[in-house]
Amino acid sequence: MTLAVFLTLAIASVIFALIMVLTKNPVHSVIFLLLTFFAIAGQYVLLNAQFLAVVHIIVYAGAVMVLFLFVLMLLNLNTEAEPRQTARWKLAAALASGMLLLTIVGALRGGAELPIPETSDPHVGLVKNLGRVLFTDFVVPFEIAGILFLAAMVGAVLLAKREIR
Amino acid sequence: MLTLFTTALLFEKAILVLVLFAVTLGVAAYATLAERKVAAAMQDRVGPDRTGPFGILQPIADGVKFFMKEDFMPNSAERWLYILAPGAFMFVACMTSAVIPWGTQLTLFGHPVDLQVADLNVGILYILGFTSLGVYGVMVGGWASNNKYSLYSAIRASAQMISYELAMGLALIAVVMFTGTLSLREMAEQQAGLNWNVWYQPLGFFIFFVCALAECNRAPFDMAECETELIGGYHTEYSSMKLGFFLFAEYINMFIACAVIAVVYFGGYNFPGLDPSWLGGLMGLIVMFAKTFFFIFVFMWIRWTLPRFRYDQLMQLGWKTLVPLAIVNMLLTGGFVLLFGK
Numbered sequence: 001m002t003l004a005v006f007l008t009l010a011i012a013s014v015i016f017a018l019i020m021v022l023t024k025n026p027v028h029s030v031i032f033l034l035l036t037f038f039a040i041a042g043q044y045v046l047l048n049a050q051f052l053a054v055v056h057i058i059v060y061a062g063a064v065m066v067l068f069l070f071v072l073m074l075l076n077l078n079t080e081a082e083p084r085q086t087a088r089w090k091l092a093a094a095l096a097s098g099m100l101l102l103t104i105v106g107a108l109r110g111g112a113e114l115p116i117p118e119t120s121d122p123h124v125g126l127v128k129n130l131g132r133v134l135f136t137d138f139v140v141p142f143e144i145a146g147i148l149f150l151a152a153m154v155g156a157v158l159l160a161k162r163e164i165r
Numbered sequence: 166m167l168t169l170f171t172t173a174l175l176f177e178k179a180i181l182v183l184v185l186f187a188v189t190l191g192v193a194a195y196a197t198l199a200e201r202k203v204a205a206a207m208q209d210r211v212g213p214d215r216t217g218p219f220g221i222l223q224p225i226a227d228g229v230k231f232f233m234k235e236d237f238m239p240n241s242a243e244r245w246l247y248i249l250a251p252g253a254f255m256f257v258a259c260m261t262s263a264v265i266p267w268g269t270q271l272t273l274f275g276h277p278v279d280l281q282v283a284d285l286n287v288g289i290l291y292i293l294g295f296t297s298l299g300v301y302g303v304m305v306g307g308w309a310s311n312n313k314y315s316l317y318s319a320i321r322a323s324a325q326m327i328s329y330e331l332a333m334g335l336a337l338i339a340v341v342m343f344t345g346t347l348s349l350r351e352m353a354e355q356q357a358g359l360n361w362n363v364w365y366q367p368l369g370f371f372i373f374f375v376c377a378l379a380e381c382n383r384a385p386f387d388m389a390e391c392e393t394e395l396i397g398g399y400h401t402e403y404s405s406m407k408l409g410f411f412l413f414a415e416y417i418n419m420f421i422a423c424a425v426i427a428v429v430y431f432g433g434y435n436f437p438g439l440d441p442s443w444l445g446g447l448m449g450l451i452v453m454f455a456k457t458f459f460f461i462f463v464f465m466w467i468r469w470t471l472p473r474f475r476y477d478q479l480m481q482l483g484w485k486t487l488v489p490l491a492i493v494n495m496l497l498t499g500g501f502v503l504l505f506g507k
Binding site for chain 1: 243246285286287290291293294297298300301304305308316319320323324327330347
């Protein structure tokens with residue numbers, strides 16, 4: 001049962017992600033990325049991480065992708081207006097994304113030897129446990145992430161205020 | 166594999182989902198009639214009274230009319246997205262009712278039935294998540310119509326929803342800090358008798374209420390369908406039942422928003438002197454619906470009393486008044502919880 005759900009979600013997320021990359025229309029891309037996010041949120045639920053699943057939906061589907069859509073609509077991109085990419089740019093883009101892929105694969109190498117965490121405990125993803133872990137074992141990364149967000153906020157305010165000054 | 170017990174549970178939940186779906190649609194349909202009646206009463210008119218006694222068949226007549234109208238699609242519309250948008254809007258609106266505790270337990274044929282489809286331990290976040298998805302129907306619909314007024318309206322609506330979601334989330338954080346739970350069921354249980362959250366969170370309630378009005382696109386925040394500036398708003402190019410879906414989903418949103426207000430701030434199915442388990446659990450249901458309908462009435466009352474905001478005023482209110490107020494409320498609640506416990 002769980003395996004069937006997992007496989008359905010996994011295949012769906014890969015297919016949606018592929019369509020997202022391959023489709024020409026940027027708004028369709030956004031819609032398919034959204035569907036990919038839903039499939040991934042489903043995976044989180046399977047791992048008993050309901051909090052993560054819901055936050056994933058709120059942050060990525062509810063906020064980040066809305067902003068993407070917002071920008072796309074304002075630009076109103078279409079195939080005629082799209083700047084023609086030269087072969088050099090395409091090569092550079094392929095190289096850069098290939099390097100990123102290499103880095104990710106390298107970082108995940110050896111992941112197979114790691115012990116698989118026991119997910120049969122239904123309380124593992126509860127907010128209480130997550131909060132406790134965040135504020136004890138992982139308090140330094142948590143605070144650093146908070147400072148990063150603060151920096152981003154200050155940066156956004158500065159950018160918006162630049163013209164007035 | 167599936168035992169008899171889980172099968173029975175699934176069956177029970179499926180029936181509950183169907184009943185809830187029917188009730189949601191029914192309430193939304195009659196909310197349209199109630200809206201016109203309330204408007205009529207406030208403007209010293211009679212309102213619709215031709216279809217059936219007191220016009221109670223009006224929603225059915227409206228529904229039939231929506232289905233019978235010509236389904237027109239503009240040539241330059243983005244075909245699939247144009248069709249998808251109203252469905253997506255409706256779907257998201259119907260999803261939120263799953264985590265709301267409508268009552269404690271209803272005893273049917275000597276068998277207790279939970280009046281909540283799913284008691285998620287992150288119920289309140291689930292509602293926030295689906296509210297934030299509501300904007301897609303509006304945005305995609307407005308964009309796919311390929312009409313500049315629809316696009317303007319879609320952009321306005323999405324900017325408004327994003328802005329007010331922030332203050333709404335911050336107001337809810339204060340409640341979560343105070344109650345110590347994200348589950349709506351536990352929140353309702355904690356507010357037994359008259360121990361309602363609104364007494365402890367008056368400012369939070371005010372912020373949440375204003376944000377709920379804005380999230381539902383209700384006047385005085387109905388910038389997305391400001392007729393004088395935008396013809397009809399994001400659904401200008403829609404007709405027939407596609408338009409019906411957009412209008413109808415807004416009433417569903419209002420119903421759910423009022424139910425959430427009732428559960429989070431006004432004790433849900435609790436009322437002093439009325440045990441929610443009376444009448445085999447029916448009492449809780451009655452109390453809960455009475456509160457919800459009261460807030461629906463307040464929403465309508467506001468709509469027919471206050472004029473529409475200007476767009477810059479709307480943004481000012483959202484970002485420069487409600488967000489700072491919500492942060493102050495959060496800090497006060499945090500200090501209060503730290504000093505005195507719960």
